[in-house]
Amino acid sequence: MIALSRYVLVLGVIAAGLASAAAQQFPVKTITLVVPAAPGGVTDLIARALGQRFSESLGQSVVVENKPGASNQIAAEYVARSSADGYTLLVSPEATVAINPYLFAKLHYNPTKDFVPVAGLVKIHQALVTNPSVPVHTVSDLIGLAKKEPGALNYGTYGVGSTGHLNMEMFQAMAGVQMVAIHYKGATPALTDVIAGHIQMMFISVGSAVQPWKAGELNVLAVGSKERLARLPDIPTVAESGLPGFEAASWFGLFAPAATPSAIVSQLNALTQRVLSEPAFRAAVLDPQFFEPMPGSPQDFAAFIKTDAEKWRRVLKVANVKVE
Amino acid sequence: MIATALTDLWYGFGVALEPHNLMWCFIGVLVGNMVGVLPGMGPLATISILLPLTFGIPPVGAVLMLAGVMYGAQYGGAICSILLNLPCHPPHAVTCLDGFPLTQQGRGGVALGITVLASFVGASWGITEMIFLSPLLVKAALEFGPAEVCSLMLLGLLAGSTLARGSPLKGVAMTVLGLILGCVGTDLELGSERYTFGLTELDDGIALVALALGLFGIAEFMNSINQVAPISTRYTKVSLRDLRPSKADLKQSIFPMLRGTMVGSLCSLIPGTGPTIASFVAYATEKRVSKTPERFGTGMLEGVACPEAATHSSVQGDFIPTMSLGIPGDAVMALLLGALMIHGIVPGPQLISQHPDIFWGLVASFWIGNVLLVLLNVPLIGIWVKMLAIPYRYLYPSALFFVCIGVYAANNDMFQVGEVIVIGAFGYLLLRLGFHPAPILLGFVLGPRFEENFRRAMLISRGDLGVFVERPISAVFVALCVGLIGMQIYFRLRGAKADLEPAAENGGVSDIAPIELTRRRAPVRPAE
Numbered sequence: 001m002i003a004l005s006r007y008v009l010v011l012g013v014i015a016a017g018l019a020s021a022a023a024q025q026f027p028v029k030t031i032t033l034v035v036p037a038a039p040g041g042v043t044d045l046i047a048r049a050l051g052q053r054f055s056e057s058l059g060q061s062v063v064v065e066n067k068p069g070a071s072n073q074i075a076a077e078y079v080a081r082s083s084a085d086g087y088t089l090l091v092s093p094e095a096t097v098a099i100n101p102y103l104f105a106k107l108h109y110n111p112t113k114d115f116v117p118v119a120g121l122v123k124i125h126q127a128l129v130t131n132p133s134v135p136v137h138t139v140s141d142l143i144g145l146a147k148k149e150p151g152a153l154n155y156g157t158y159g160v161g162s163t164g165h166l167n168m169e170m171f172q173a174m175a176g177v178q179m180v181a182i183h184y185k186g187a188t189p190a191l192t193d194v195i196a197g198h199i200q201m202m203f204i205s206v207g208s209a210v211q212p213w214k215a216g217e218l219n220v221l222a223v224g225s226k227e228r229l230a231r232l233p234d235i236p237t238v239a240e241s242g243l244p245g246f247e248a249a250s251w252f253g254l255f256a257p258a259a260t261p262s263a264i265v266s267q268l269n270a271l272t273q274r275v276l277s278e279p280a281f282r283a284a285v286l287d288p289q290f291f292e293p294m295p296g297s298p299q300d301f302a303a304f305i306k307t308d309a310e311k312w313r314r315v316l317k318v319a320n321v322k323v324e
Numbered sequence: 325m326i327a328t329a330l331t332d333l334w335y336g337f338g339v340a341l342e343p344h345n346l347m348w349c350f351i352g353v354l355v356g357n358m359v360g361v362l363p364g365m366g367p368l369a370t371i372s373i374l375l376p377l378t379f380g381i382p383p384v385g386a387v388l389m390l391a392g393v394m395y396g397a398q399y400g401g402a403i404c405s406i407l408l409n410l411p412c413h414p415p416h417a418v419t420c421l422d423g424f425p426l427t428q429q430g431r432g433g434v435a436l437g438i439t440v441l442a443s444f445v446g447a448s449w450g451i452t453e454m455i456f457l458s459p460l461l462v463k464a465a466l467e468f469g470p471a472e473v474c475s476l477m478l479l480g481l482l483a484g485s486t487l488a489r490g491s492p493l494k495g496v497a498m499t500v501l502g503l504i505l506g507c508v509g510t511d512l513e514l515g516s517e518r519y520t521f522g523l524t525e526l527d528d529g530i531a532l533v534a535l536a537l538g539l540f541g542i543a544e545f546m547n548s549i550n551q552v553a554p555i556s557t558r559y560t561k562v563s564l565r566d567l568r569p570s571k572a573d574l575k576q577s578i579f580p581m582l583r584g585t586m587v588g589s590l591c592s593l594i595p596g597t598g599p600t601i602a603s604f605v606a607y608a609t610e611k612r613v614s615k616t617p618e619r620f621g622t623g624m625l626e627g628v629a630c631p632e633a634a635t636h637s638s639v640q641g642d643f644i645p646t647m648s649l650g651i652p653g654d655a656v657m658a659l660l661l662g663a664l665m666i667h668g669i670v671p672g673p674q675l676i677s678q679h680p681d682i683f684w685g686l687v688a689s690f691w692i693g694n695v696l697l698v699l700l701n702v703p704l705i706g707i708w709v710k711m712l713a714i715p716y717r718y719l720y721p722s723a724l725f726f727v728c729i730g731v732y733a734a735n736n737d738m739f740q741v742g743e744v745i746v747i748g749a750f751g752y753l754l755l756r757l758g759f760h761p762a763p764i765l766l767g768f769v770l771g772p773r774f775e776e777n778f779r780r781a782m783l784i785s786r787g788d789l790g791v792f793v794e795r796p797i798s799a800v801f802v803a804l805c806v807g808l809i810g811m812q813i814y815f816r817l818r819g820a821k822a823d824l825e826p827a828a829e830n831g832g833v834s835d836i837a838p839i840e841l842t843r844r845r846a847p848v849r850p851a852e
Contacts, residue, residue, distance in 0.1 A: 045662050045665055045666060066736060068528070288669070323514075323515035
């Protein structure tokens with residue numbers, strides 16, 4: 001018995017030694033960034049831009065593997081079951097860890113126990129846009145109109161339980177108004193219908209709204225950030241327009257399977273911080289899309305996720321959005 | 325307006341003909357053409373693989389190359405449809421209906437020749453549209469809201485349900501089966517799962533690629549197992565005889581090409597209506613206007629020329645909303661815009677004024693690329709046809725292998741490989757029972773869009789069915805639907821006999837019939 005436990009101990013020491021050796025050498029082979037979306041979307045874009053810089057700084061190839069489907073569940077489950085060696089990582093929007101747990105009755109992965117947060121990547125502020133034919137120019141105009149004609153206005157979303165849906169549910173709850181959700185398979189068809197006037201409004205990323213806004217095809221009533229955006233100083237925030245505390249933003253993060261050695265997690269976090277702060281990366285990838293980098297340690301990111309998940313839990317409860 | 329467009333185009337040619345841009349365009353169309361021939365391995369997978377390579381080259385070259393893959397793949401896509409009855413990409417599924425019988429008659433080469441020509445005609449119109457009509461078309465496209473799209477899909481379903489040869493009742497039954505298969509997945513308005521049997525992989529529905537390759541490819545392979553040898557020699561012996569379309573062939577197919585082109589360009593404008601719907605609608609329309617609709621499915625050149633022209637004009641037309649609004653029509657277009665975004669270029673209504681080199685360079689490269697594709701494909705036809713000389717015991721297993729890879733690559737998911745096998749086995753059963761699988765695909769493609777837009781229209785109108793007739797564009801489509809049904813009933817009542825007999829007696833069928841019989845009947849009753 002003693003011999004056996006000593007044997008186990010020795011094995012443990014060797015394993016620990018190997019692990020630290022592995023951490024020092026990391027990476028020795030190709031890293032895979034799993035993306036829970038089809039090629040071409042925002043998540044894919046972020047993963048590819050990041051993967052490109054990772055590959056250049058690590059001297060190892062980094063591939064992006066798209067595993068779309070089932071509200072991120074397929075990719076999440078895949079990464080959760082991959083070996084926790086830092087070579088399989090998940091680049092994911094908030095839904096995987098902060099919305100899905102409260103939206104779905106059951107999930108195929110455990111959002112808190114299956115992953116270790118590596119680093120926050122970018123925050124995408126949302127804009128409240130309306131078709132120019134809607135006779136409102138400010139958020140309070142809109143709330144006034146919606147109160148005068150309850151249930152008469154339609155807004156577009158990119159799916160039940162998507163941030164486009166939940167941000168508007170939060171808006172309705174805080175403003176005490178009622179509007180009708182029209183769901184689309186993706187943000188672009190919804191945006192097309194807002195531009196065409198088939199529906200009146202939606203929350204969409206500032207980056208997607210700016211061009212049609214400049215062309216006069218949309219009105220941007222407000223941005224969902226906490227403070228006004230430096231590059232759009234004339235556009236008020238929703239929070240300052242009568243709904244204090246309102247924030248509509250999506251975020252994307254880098255995750256690893258739960259048992260990934262902390263040395264590798266720190267190494268990947270440091271690398272991410274470096275890439276996100278590079279002026280060239282900012283100018284080429286972040287700024288044109290109004291992406292805001294999310295600096296911080298893995299612990300900061302974990303704490304951020306906790307607060308965010310709590311926010312969505314409340315929104316889903318108040319709005320009574322649940323998928324069986 | 326025309327003068328400025330021509331000046332801009334001239335400038336675009338200047339950009340596209342710069343040696344390095346020309347090179348990227350050529351690489352793009354070449355790669356596209358090759359992956360087009362591989363089953364399932366569509367432009368989406370290819371572009372996402374090539375995307376990292378474009379980080380290092382200037383944005384104009386990158387976009388020219390990626391766009392080249394996109395339309396180049398369409399040229400290759402029809403080859404396996406015609407020669408092997410294997411639709412490598414969903415838009416070309418309908419080409420199988422007449423393309424494969426043509427091959428069986430030894431006229432596969434002619435069909436391929438007509439396809440190249442039809443492709444060029446369709447693409448040329450799509451490009452012309454993009455140059456001169458973009459602003460107008462974008463405005464028109466915005467008129468299509470949920471109610472309009474819903475009525476249009478209904479029209480498509482009605483017109484297309486008798487698309488395949490054989491009993492109309494069986495055709496309708498298969499369309500309905502397609503509608504049912506289209507219901508699988510997540511309910512858009514409620515988020516609940518429908519017919520997924522607890523399989524997460526089915527949450528987003530059955531994959532279109534798996535369905536198309538399963539129903540046409542796998543089912544057809546299984547169907548030919550018992551009768552391999554005689555067919556394989558028969559095709560090749562005759563097919564090398566004539567590769568070039570005769571004057572009569574050209575005359576026969578020129579109007580279908582033009583009609584297909586129009587259908588395709590209309591479809592490209594309507595949001596969510598890609599080349600697959602365009603080719604199906606074009607085929608159905610062609611069958612409607614034809615004087616000999618009963619001969620469709622027996623190897624009519626019209627049945628190849630029309631949908632192919634539609635596919636290509638739709639693919640080129642898809643670039644219009646993508647480039648002028650920044651709103652991608654489908655996943656491939658989204659990926660192209662993603663490529664621009666990685667280069668720091670924000671797509672949107674101002675792209676044309678801010679980056680004229682990209683917009684006009686791209687338009688000019690379309691012309692160059694399409695000419696290159698014709699030059700590439702014409703000499704290749706002979707080689708493709710020789711592919712049939714490969715014994716089936718090598719050809720089919722290797723095709724199956726590529727099918728599996730292609731289906732896997734679509735989503736990086738083994739589940740879909742399983743899907744294609746199950747669908748294939750089921751499709752074989754249907755073939756043996758005399759059901760043609762083409763309408764399944766039609767129902768599957770149109771059904772979900774019909775449902776989605778119907779529910780959206782109902783939500784927006786607060787449950788008032790009147791929207792479908794109050795909105796003028798929608799009303800036109802509804803009227804056409806009523807007319808179509810009315811016509812069917814009228815003809816049925818007026819002369820059920822007169823309608824059926826010519827089909828059986830038509831002398832023109834006789835030269836095709838023997839092959840048709842050996843092919844279609846033999847597998848159904850192998851004992852005979």
